[in-house]
Amino acid sequence: MSKLIKYSLLSSILLSSTLLIQVVDAKNIAIVGAKVHTMSSQGTLENATVLIQDGKIQKVLEGEPALAGYDIINAKGKVVTPGLIGASTALGLVDVGFSGGTNDSQSSLTSISKSGAAFDVSYAINPDSSLMAIARIEGVTTAATSMGRTGQLFSGQGALISLGDVSKPLLQARAFISTRVGSNGADIIGGSRSVLWVSLEKALAEAKFAIGKPLTPSDEWHGELSKADIAALIPVVKGEIPLLVDARRAADIRQVIALKQRQPKLNVVITYATEGWRVAKELAANNIPVILDPQANLPSGFDQLGSTLKNAGRLAAAGVKVSIGMETHNIRLARQHAGNAVANGLSWEQGLAALTINVAELYGINNRLGSLEAGKLADVVIWSGDPLEVTEAAELVLIAGEPVEMQSRQSKLRDRYLRLQTDKPMQYVRP
Amino acid sequence: MKTSDNKRQLFKLAAVVGFFTLMSCSDKDKPKQAAFQINQNPFPSTYQPIASNSVLITNATILDGIGGVFNNSSVLLQDGKVVAIGNDLSVPENGVIVDAKGKWVTPGIIDVHSHLGVFAAPGSTAHSDGNEATNPVTAEVWAEHSIWPQDAGFQRALSGGVTVMQILPGSANLVGGRGVTVKNLPGTSVQDMKFPDAPYGMKMACGENPKRVYGKKGGPSTRMGNVAGYRQAWADAQDYQRTWDQYYADHEAGKQHAKVPKRDLKLETLALALKGEILVHMHCYRADDMGTMLDVMKEFNYKIAAFHHAVESYKIADQLAQAGVCSAMWADWWGFKFEAYDGIQENIPMVHAAKACAIVHSDSDLGIQRLNQEAAKAWANGRRAGIDISQAEAWQWLSANPAKSLGIFEQTGSLEKGKNADVVIWSADPFSTYAQAEHVYLDGALIYDRNDPASWAVSDFELGQPGEGDSK
Numbered sequence: 074m075s076k077l078i079k080y081s082l083l084s085s086i087l088l089s090s091t092l093l094i095q096v097v098d099a100k101n102i103a104i105v106g107a108k109v110h111t112m113s114s115q116g117t118l119e120n121a122t123v124l125i126q127d128g129k130i131q132k133v134l135e136g137e138p139a140l141a142g143y144d145i146i147n148a149k150g151k152v153v154t155p156g157l158i159g160a161s162t163a164l165g166l167v168d169v170g171f172s173g174g175t176n177d178s179q180s181s182l183t184s185i186s187k188s189g190a191a192f193d194v195s196y197a198i199n200p201d202s203s204l205m206a207i208a209r210i211e212g213v214t215t216a217a218t219s220m221g222r223t224g225q226l227f228s229g230q231g232a233l234i235s236l237g238d239v240s241k242p243l244l245q246a247r248a249f250i251s252t253r254v255g256s257n258g259a260d261i262i263g264g265s266r267s268v269l270w271v272s273l274e275k276a277l278a279e280a281k282f283a284i285g286k287p288l289t290p291s292d293e294w295h296g297e298l299s300k301a302d303i304a305a306l307i308p309v310v311k312g313e314i315p316l317l318v319d320a321r322r323a324a325d326i327r328q329v330i331a332l333k334q335r336q337p338k339l340n341v342v343i344t345y346a347t348e349g350w351r352v353a354k355e356l357a358a359n360n361i362p363v364i365l366d367p368q369a370n371l372p373s374g375f376d377q378l379g380s381t382l383k384n385a386g387r388l389a390a391a392g393v394k395v396s397i398g399m400e401t402h403n404i405r406l407a408r409q410h411a412g413n414a415v416a417n418g419l420s421w422e423q424g425l426a427a428l429t430i431n432v433a434e435l436y437g438i439n440n441r442l443g444s445l446e447a448g449k450l451a452d453v454v455i456w457s458g459d460p461l462e463v464t465e466a467a468e469l470v471l472i473a474g475e476p477v478e479m480q481s482r483q484s485k486l487r488d489r490y491l492r493l494q495t496d497k498p499m500q501y502v503r504p
Numbered sequence: 505m506k507t508s509d510n511k512r513q514l515f516k517l518a519a520v521v522g523f524f525t526l527m528s529c530s531d532k533d534k535p536k537q538a539a540f541q542i543n544q545n546p547f548p549s550t551y552q553p554i555a556s557n558s559v560l561i562t563n564a565t566i567l568d569g570i571g572g573v574f575n576n577s578s579v580l581l582q583d584g585k586v587v588a589i590g591n592d593l594s595v596p597e598n599g600v601i602v603d604a605k606g607k608w609v610t611p612g613i614i615d616v617h618s619h620l621g622v623f624a625a626p627g628s629t630a631h632s633d634g635n636e637a638t639n640p641v642t643a644e645v646w647a648e649h650s651i652w653p654q655d656a657g658f659q660r661a662l663s664g665g666v667t668v669m670q671i672l673p674g675s676a677n678l679v680g681g682r683g684v685t686v687k688n689l690p691g692t693s694v695q696d697m698k699f700p701d702a703p704y705g706m707k708m709a710c711g712e713n714p715k716r717v718y719g720k721k722g723g724p725s726t727r728m729g730n731v732a733g734y735r736q737a738w739a740d741a742q743d744y745q746r747t748w749d750q751y752y753a754d755h756e757a758g759k760q761h762a763k764v765p766k767r768d769l770k771l772e773t774l775a776l777a778l779k780g781e782i783l784v785h786m787h788c789y790r791a792d793d794m795g796t797m798l799d800v801m802k803e804f805n806y807k808i809a810a811f812h813h814a815v816e817s818y819k820i821a822d823q824l825a826q827a828g829v830c831s832a833m834w835a836d837w838w839g840f841k842f843e844a845y846d847g848i849q850e851n852i853p854m855v856h857a858a859k860a861c862a863i864v865h866s867d868s869d870l871g872i873q874r875l876n877q878e879a880a881k882a883w884a885n886g887r888r889a890g891i892d893i894s895q896a897e898a899w900q901w902l903s904a905n906p907a908k909s910l911g912i913f914e915q916t917g918s919l920e921k922g923k924n925a926d927v928v929i930w931s932a933d934p935f936s937t938y939a940q941a942e943h944v945y946l947d948g949a950l951i952y953d954r955n956d957p958a959s960w961a962v963s964d965f966e967l968g969q970p971g972e973g974d975s976k
Binding site for chain 1 (some may be wrong): 535605624625627628637656657660712716818819821822836837838839840841842845846847848850854858869870876880881883884885888889890935936937938939940965966969970971973974976
């Protein structure tokens with residue numbers, strides 16, 4: 074059997090057995106009395122009950138049924154949503170961003186890959202990173218995580234991770250590949266889009282050419298990319314995993330749309346899409362979703378002169394699926410970002426969808442995450458109120474049906490220093 | 505244009521040379537000449553408020569910025585000043601009534617830490633004018649000489665209710681240079697924006713940045729190197745001041761040949777900071793770094809107006825209260841570098857609760873647009889931790905405390921009678937994500953009206969570009 078086939082078999086096994094989170098203590102939990110935003114066809118239910126069984130959503134129903142055999146969480150007056158999904162992060166890859174030791178979200182040039190496509194963050198995830206609990210207790214239960222700068226054409230293969238069970242954070246390895254086609258991409262690939270695009274087209278063409286061909290060390294290969302890169306790119310050109318393309322100015326976005334039209338199989342997602350509103354109809358017509366930071370509204374470069382806070386709202390109004398959440402240390406602020414998009418024209422429902430179901434759909438995990446529907450993983454957040462309001466907070470977070478400890482390194486620092494002591498050094502004070 | 509500029513320069517030069525010539529010739533013959541005086545204001549403000557009618561804002565929830573809240577009340581702005589808050593106010597002739605039913609009114613937001621104009625958008629090497637990273641101590645440079653008023657960030661900050669800001673040099677250097685306080689009315693040159701009579705600030709920086717920037721450029725390369733650098737700079741400034749004191753003493757004593765000391769622009773700024781005429785604003789994250797600086801402050805007998813970023817102020821809030829040093833903070837930034845690793849979301853309310861001066865700052869062209877939300881997050885996180893602060897009190901973090909740290913609280917920062925009418929009308933409770941600044945008044949003039957696109961400022965840079973005049 075060729076290596077290629079072995080590889081794709083391996084990835085399909087991973088795909089089908091992706092529920093790597095094991096629910097150790099199977100418990101039945103009922104969350105009662107809350108306003109529940111299911112993000113499914115059930116819509117929003119006032120005074121609803123969410124039933125959780127064996128780590129999965131059993132059912133969401135109106136009112137309060139008679140319950141036996143359930144641990145009951147009284148959530149009257151609270152708001153319940155699916156767990157938030159960090160759409161674009163480096164969670165698990167970095168503790169301190171700058172001058173703070175190894176940062177697995179960056180790499181230096183290496184001979185293993187000539188394009189960066191082969192890099193695979195699934196080996197690098199550290200679920201004990203302090204960022205995990207800090208994000209988790211604020212309602213982020215899942216994240217897409219990937220490298221930022223690799224100095225190469227692609228930023229490697231990203232992974233989908235759960236912020237729950239620390240022994241098994243991976244939901245899906247090699248879940249997407251990222252690249253950039255704007256100035257920040259051109260700057261590292263030849264200094265010009267003229268060079269960058271030829272490189273990108275060539276890489277994709279080589280991968281397409283290699284489909285079904287053996288790529289063992291003894292097989293002949295005269296492509297520019299390494300065999301490892303090609304193996305990584307084949308699922309992209311087959312449309313099995315998304316290709317995330319950072320494109321900001323309208324002209325770059327149009328180039329990406331044209332690429333998709335040339336290669337309809339590609340599952341293209343545009344990130345940033347800062348001037349997306351100018352080509353919103355075309356994006357919608359070509360079924361290209363976006364992940365964006367709705368707060369970008371400055372002409373921060375010639376790539377984004379038309380940036381505006383209205384971007385998310387205008388895109389959604391044109392029918393583009395918008396996801397929000399581009400941060401790492403502060404991915405918890407994604408809900409503030411969404412709230413600001415709502416303040417500037419996005420509907421509230423789409424604001425929440427941008428943090429949940431839209432992200433799940435984009436990464437193809439909406440069969441198990443992103444909404445509160447029977448059979449999906451019970452990643453559930455109980456909020457003090459409207460989660461898009463900066464003054465509200467997550468009060469309880471469940472991941473795969475397990476309530477998480479609502480504690481982080483930061484909450485411990487807070488608790489240690491809430492009352493400054495003078496009789497002994499603070500290091501002797503256990504929060 | 506260029507020619508006339510050159511002519512003007514020549515004229516100035518001739519005047520200066522003439523002045524010196526006159527002095528040296530007449531020295532012997534005439535009775536005592538006046539001592540040489542340094543012009544401390546060579547780039548005077550040319551700010552002119554926009555003419556305005558009286559404005560009576562009615563039916564609003566008003567936060568006066570010093571802890572007071574007035575429900576369903578009115579505030580009268582006249583001749584560019586706040587006249588009164590009350591329920592029985594009437595609008596003078598030619599005045600305008602703005603019905604703010606359901607809306608909130610606050611003082612304009614003051615950001616003590618902005619780099620607008622010095623790191624202008626579009627960001628590029630050409631616009632990187634914020635760090636004179638050629639020497640660890642560059643007290644001689646002035647941020648105002650780098651400010652590009654066409655940075656669209658000014659207009660964006662305005663739509664977030666920011667009326668005044670201090671623009672600082674970056675934090676590459678131990679002493680980065682002078683900061684300047686400006687009114688957020690974008691002008692053609694920076695003098696048009698300068699807050700009249702506001703004292704200058706001086707930027708200093710603790711910790712990682714200077715040692716990273718100079719570690720391979722001759723130092724400092726360590727925190728101890730940093731501290732040696734500050735102390736030597738202060739010692740040099742003291743020495744410089746003594747030289748001038750001696751000159752003035754000699755002159756006073758009638759020594760006709762007392763030589764005017766050579767001006768040293770670096771030491772001049774430092775000496776003014778030692779005298780308290782220039783306010784020291786110091787980038788400092790860690791509690792231990794701040795603790796060290798509190799001692800350096802005592803050693804050289806100067807005052808630090810505020811520690812900026814100050815992510816660990818909560819660890820030494822009692823000492824900061826005692827020393828009377830403000831902390832200018834983010835609500836929740838942390839971890840992007842090691843000295844920010846211990847940032848917590850209750851920092852601001854914990855500093856406030858210790859009776860120390862707390863300020864919400866941005867250091868960001870995006871953050872500056874929603875400082876009200878930063879305060880809201882800090883306020884809400886404080887309440888959840890059992891620190892009960894009213895919204896009215898919390899607004900001090902956004903206007904009054906920054907004004908105090910900039911030395912302009914006599915003029916602005918609250919809605920007290922006689923203060924500059926720097927006022928924001930918010931569409932809703934400004935502690936909500938959904939609230940937006942609808943009207944922004946500067947010295948009584950409406951300079952931003954969210955509902956009137958024709959009223960929006962558009963920078964020269966944005967003219968003729970995609971999105972010109974769009975809602976931003």
